[in-house]
Amino acid sequence: MTFRKTVQALAASILCCGLLASAASAATELKHWPKEARAKIEAMIRANAHQGQYATFDMDQTTYRYDLLDPLLAYMDQKGLLTRETMDPAMKIIPFRDSPEFEGGKENMTSYYWRLCAMHDLISYPWASQIFSGFTLKELKKNLDEMLALKQPIKRQVWDGDKVVTVELPIPRMFRGMQELYAKLRENGIDVYIMTAAHEEIIRMVASDPKYGYNIDPEKVIGVTVLLKDPNTGELTTSRMQISEGRYDQKKNLDLVTTSFLTNPMTWFEGKQGSTIGYINQWQRPIMAAGDSTGSDTYMLESVNVERGGIKLWINRKPGNPVEDKKARWTIEHADKSAAEQNELNMPVTANKNWIFIDPDTIM
Structure with a gap:
């Protein structure tokens, strides 16, 4: 071998070693996960890496701790930005219930929303996204970032039966474990999708903003969708329409105004599974799904491809034995019942398999 070839070979060897070392150092570790859960997740990833697989995740109480829209509504309510006077009249679906016990003698928007929640989830879920109509995405992003920067819960007065009480709405806190998991899945060629029953545009402001640590592709955030309006031309659109047409521009969309008009996807309850079929893949099932809500996340979780070793990840809302x-108990019982139904139908029994239950404190 000539001297020149020797030098070239040595240089190539050094470069190769450097790239391998760089790749090794870049590999994300699941440091903020319980040992047993970490081992199962890592085994699943190894078995399915770089094979065109994908995973679906809920956002509130799953990707981060606590809910997002509730404190944002309370924050904008507290600032006087979201009031009965400024709200879309179509969103006033029940009368306000005023009382001298409220500050100023008038029921606030937070209390109004809580009363809708007490009626039925199918009322409150869409309303919680529709109520932000009239604001540009840029305005919502500004208020969202301000709210997330708060160190203390937001206090608001609400009706509790026939009494007015003061409640504290906690500020969402990012799950370090989920930040790690999303990074590791992507490093191994497994696409990460957010499938949320909250406002798609607002959720995207956290999921796809690097400062919050999740780095989800904005096109892969799927949630409750309202029409967006160009204030200059009157043109109506949605991010999902733009994505399907290959002309999505997240930055340009910041000047669009939200409306209260709902359109697909509608991602609450069975809508999560339906939206997975409609917007991700009609036939291929996710290799992992994660959620925290009985009913709303159930269909998505039960759709996991267990035959490929897929994992159903349940994040509890409260610390303690998961x-x-x-x-969690309801979910386990429901999974067992579903497994019995599968057996009766001579179907592969998968509903009660491959569940992992997580204490939220362990992934903070």
């Missing part, structure tokens, strides 16, 4: 949590 399987003793009330919602």
Whole structure:
């Protein structure tokens, strides 16, 4: 071998080693996960890496701790930006319930929303996204970032039965474990999608903003969708329409105004599974799904491809033994019931397999 070839070979070897070292150092570790759960997740990833697989995740109480729209509504309510006077009249679906016990003698928007929640989820879920109509996405992003920067919960007066009480709405806190998991999945060629029953545009402001640590492709955030309006031309659109037409521009959309008009996708309850079929893949099932809500996340979780070793990840809302949590117990019982139904139908029994239940404190 000539001297020149020797030098070239040595240089190539050094470059190769450098690239391998760089790749090794870049590999994300699941440091903020319980040992047993980490081992199962890593095994699933190894078995399905770089094979065109994908995963679907809920956002509120799953990707981060607590809800997002509730404190944002309360924050904008508190600032006087979201009021009965400024709200879209179509969103006044029940009368306000005023009382001298409220500050100023008038029921606030937070209390109004809480009363809708007490009526039925199918009323409150869409309303919580529709109520932000009239604001540009830029205005919503500004208020969202301000709210997330708060160190203390937001206090608001609400009706509790026939009494007016003061409640505290906690500020969402990012799950370090989820930040790690999303990064590791992507490093191994597994696409990460957000499938949320909250306002798609507002959720995207967290999921796809690098400062919050999740780095989700904005096109892969799927949630409750309202029409967006160009204030200059009157043109109506949605991010999902733009994405399907290959002309999505997240930055340009910031000047668009939200409306209260709902359109597909409608991602609450069975809508999550329907939207997975409609907007991700009609036939291929996710290799992992994660959620925290009975009913709303159930269909999505049960759609996991267990035959390929897929994982159903349940994030409890309260700390403690995960399987003793009330919602977790309901989920386990429902999974067993579903498995029995599968067996009766001579179907592969998968509903009660490959569940992992997580204490939220362990992934903070």
